[in-house]
Amino acid sequence: MASEDQLIERVRRKFPSTAASVRTGIGDDAAVVRAARRAEWVVTTDAFIENVHFLRRVHPPKVVGYKALARATSDLAAMGARPLYFLLTLALPTSCTTKWLDDFLGGMALAARRFGLILVGGDTTKYSAVVANLTVIGEIDPGRAILRSGARPGDLICVSGKLGEAELGLRLVRKGLRAGKQGKTFIKKHFYPEPRLALGQWLATHRSATAMIDTSDGLSTDLGHICEASGVGARVWAEKIPVVRVPPVLKRIGLDPMRLALHGGEDYELVFTVPKKRARSLPRIIAGVPVTIIGEITREKGISLVDSHGRDLPLRPAGWDPFRKGKSG
Amino acid sequence: MASEDQLIERVRRKFPSTAASVRTGIGDDAAVVRAARRAEWVVTTDAFIENVHFLRRVHPPKVVGYKALARATSDLAAMGARPLYFLLTLALPTSCTTKWLDDFLGGMALAARRFGLILVGGDTTKYSAVVANLTVIGEIDPGRAILRSGARPGDLICVSGKLGEAELGLRLVRKGLRAGKQGKTFIKKHFYPEPRLALGQWLATHRSATAMIDTSDGLSTDLGHICEASGVGARVWAEKIPVVRVPPVLKRIGLDPMRLALHGGEDYELVFTVPKKRARSLPRIIAGVPVTIIGEITREKGISLVDSHGRDLPLRPAGWDPFRKGKSG
Numbered sequence: 001m002a003s004e005d006q007l008i009e010r011v012r013r014k015f016p017s018t019a020a021s022v023r024t025g026i027g028d029d030a031a032v033v034r035a036a037r038r039a040e041w042v043v044t045t046d047a048f049i050e051n052v053h054f055l056r057r058v059h060p061p062k063v064v065g066y067k068a069l070a071r072a073t074s075d076l077a078a079m080g081a082r083p084l085y086f087l088l089t090l091a092l093p094t095s096c097t098t099k100w101l102d103d104f105l106g107g108m109a110l111a112a113r114r115f116g117l118i119l120v121g122g123d124t125t126k127y128s129a130v131v132a133n134l135t136v137i138g139e140i141d142p143g144r145a146i147l148r149s150g151a152r153p154g155d156l157i158c159v160s161g162k163l164g165e166a167e168l169g170l171r172l173v174r175k176g177l178r179a180g181k182q183g184k185t186f187i188k189k190h191f192y193p194e195p196r197l198a199l200g201q202w203l204a205t206h207r208s209a210t211a212m213i214d215t216s217d218g219l220s221t222d223l224g225h226i227c228e229a230s231g232v233g234a235r236v237w238a239e240k241i242p243v244v245r246v247p248p249v250l251k252r253i254g255l256d257p258m259r260l261a262l263h264g265g266e267d268y269e270l271v272f273t274v275p276k277k278r279a280r281s282l283p284r285i286i287a288g289v290p291v292t293i294i295g296e297i298t299r300e301k302g303i304s305l306v307d308s309h310g311r312d313l314p315l316r317p318a319g320w321d322p323f324r325k326g327k328s329g
Numbered sequence: 330m331a332s333e334d335q336l337i338e339r340v341r342r343k344f345p346s347t348a349a350s351v352r353t354g355i356g357d358d359a360a361v362v363r364a365a366r367r368a369e370w371v372v373t374t375d376a377f378i379e380n381v382h383f384l385r386r387v388h389p390p391k392v393v394g395y396k397a398l399a400r401a402t403s404d405l406a407a408m409g410a411r412p413l414y415f416l417l418t419l420a421l422p423t424s425c426t427t428k429w430l431d432d433f434l435g436g437m438a439l440a441a442r443r444f445g446l447i448l449v450g451g452d453t454t455k456y457s458a459v460v461a462n463l464t465v466i467g468e469i470d471p472g473r474a475i476l477r478s479g480a481r482p483g484d485l486i487c488v489s490g491k492l493g494e495a496e497l498g499l500r501l502v503r504k505g506l507r508a509g510k511q512g513k514t515f516i517k518k519h520f521y522p523e524p525r526l527a528l529g530q531w532l533a534t535h536r537s538a539t540a541m542i543d544t545s546d547g548l549s550t551d552l553g554h555i556c557e558a559s560g561v562g563a564r565v566w567a568e569k570i571p572v573v574r575v576p577p578v579l580k581r582i583g584l585d586p587m588r589l590a591l592h593g594g595e596d597y598e599l600v601f602t603v604p605k606k607r608a609r610s611l612p613r614i615i616a617g618v619p620v621t622i623i624g625e626i627t628r629e630k631g632i633s634l635v636d637s638h639g640r641d642l643p644l645r646p647a648g649w650d651p652f653r654k655g656k657s658g
Contacts, residue, residue, distance in 0.1 A: 029407035030373035044359035045416040078358035125651040133462040322454040
């Protein structure tokens with residue numbers, strides 16, 4: 001059985017931290033780091049727990065490691081921030097301290113390289129289940145962070161990428177279906193989500209967005225967060241939503257693209273609002289990611305879905321909420 | 330059953346964050362905060378998990394909330410840093426989301442006020458056990474952080490307060506003993522540890538210490554961390570160690586002061602090294618806390634305990650290590 005020190009040493013080897021901005025990294029009581037002189041700090045923390053957020057029999061350790069960090073980093077993308085450092089708390093069963101841990105750290109190291117993050121500290125302990133907690137620190141020019149609270153009536157609502165793909169991937173994995181090449185794409189999106197860092201930073205730098213959030217819990221829930229924080233409502237045009245393309249064979253078993261897109265979680269796309277005037281000049285592809293206008297912010301509270309006949313239907317949050325019993329979508 | 334949003338709202342009410350340095354606190358994707366222009370950031374993360382670090386039947390929720398934050402903040406004390414902000418990840422069984430949660434947050438709010446910490450963000454989820462993770466952020470003047478790695482041969486080893494009190498408190502609580510007024514003092518030390526923030530900052534400001542750590546795992550283990558990081562050894566004079574005063578009735582049931590002091594964890598005192606010349610002018614009480622010289626740093630690796638007859642006995646780490654089976658001390 002490895003001691004805590006040996007475990008920390010193995011983590012340290014996987015994450016060499018020699019950046020000039022890190023005065024003290026892994027291995028002391030706390031990390032000591034520097035930031036750009038004028039920047040503000042953007043900080044987020046996110047739990048990733050076995051049997052709540054992932055299943056050990058379904059999600060390979062490499063996926064667990066990658067995804068734990070990607071989810072937390074997506075919160076920085078949703079502010080428009082640049083990622084800098086992260087800290088990892090890891091509680092593990094003894095059976096996971098060798099091969100499983102290596103693969104987990106491998107997946108996390110892949111994510112860290114991809115997002116430009118340096119591991120500067122953490123905490124480890126033995127536990128009956130795998131519990132990871134990620135704290136991610138980034139920076140942004142003063143006053144440029146894009147909050148949830150800035151949406152104004154008349155603003156247009158935009159979304160990046162496609163919605164519902166990760167949820168479809170999750171369904172396939174849970175049912176043990178592969179569904180060919182297309183199926184693999186969806187499973188990949190569920191396993192290895194891509195925080196939209198470059199898009200978020202572009203929007204912050206160009207002061208294009210008035211409010212922003214990432215779709216971790218599903219569009220119906222996450223757009224609701226923007227509306228609540230901004231004190232506004234929204235109308236979403238159903239036909240405009242970039243819904244997941246569900247292969248016919250899966251449609252037949254009841255997987256509905258619109259339900260997946262509205263309530264499916266973990267796409268980690270960005271939902272943001274843009275003043276109408278600005279929307280005209282907004283590129284349709286930003287940092288390689290397609291951006292689609294899907295609706296508008298309204299003075300009246302509540303979110304409605306406008307169907308192809310122009311009828312308004314109320315859209316209620318039905319995405320992921322860990323404290324709500326059951327789950328629709 | 331409360332939704333996640335309702336839960337976050339309850340946390341927010343307990344921790345009003347209106348400091349000018351907090352641009353965005355609880356409730357957005359991430360927190361946005363400012364620091365003093367020239368300071369470095371000091372960041373630490375620390376898990377506090379039911380059945381690993383505490384027992385729900387033994388530790389009242391107020392204690393769990395207080396202690397979770399105190400433990401993490403002690404890591405900042407051990408660097409000499411000033412606490413600023415913290416983030417809370419909280420996984421909870423449904424049965425803990427009402428009264429238990431209120432008391433937990435009450436204890437944590439007490440700690441936050443006492444240490445000068447502002448809650449700026451977090452994450453909540455439902456889980457079968459209580460899992461808390463605290464990330465604490467502080468600041469320090471550039472280059473002043475006191476690391477584990479700076480101890481040099483000839484430096485004297487100092488310790489604050491008394492050692493073994495918290496471990497004795499834990500034993501009393503676990504055995505259901507109260508042991509009168511004195512017993513209450515020890516239980517209080519175990520329940521409500523005081524991170525030595527003022528002492529740590531004094532040492533950093535006066536550039537008095539070459540290395541420092543907090544006694545979270547016990548002197549034998551924590552002094553070992555300083556020695557390993559600094560590439561040195563240590564001699565500790567047994568008679569000089571400020572050991573816990575064990576009441577006679579408890580000595581009779583086998584509670585040995587020296588063993589408690591050497592290997593007992595969670596005192597959250599500071600162990601630090603001071604150049605010999607500087608030690609002469611070091612006050613015996615700093616920021617209200619007694620400071621005792623207990624040994625010296627040696628060129629030869631390994632730690633030895635020198636008894637009253639001048640004999641050297643090897644002192645092996647036998648404090649708390651979550652990955653080692655069993656536990657002595």
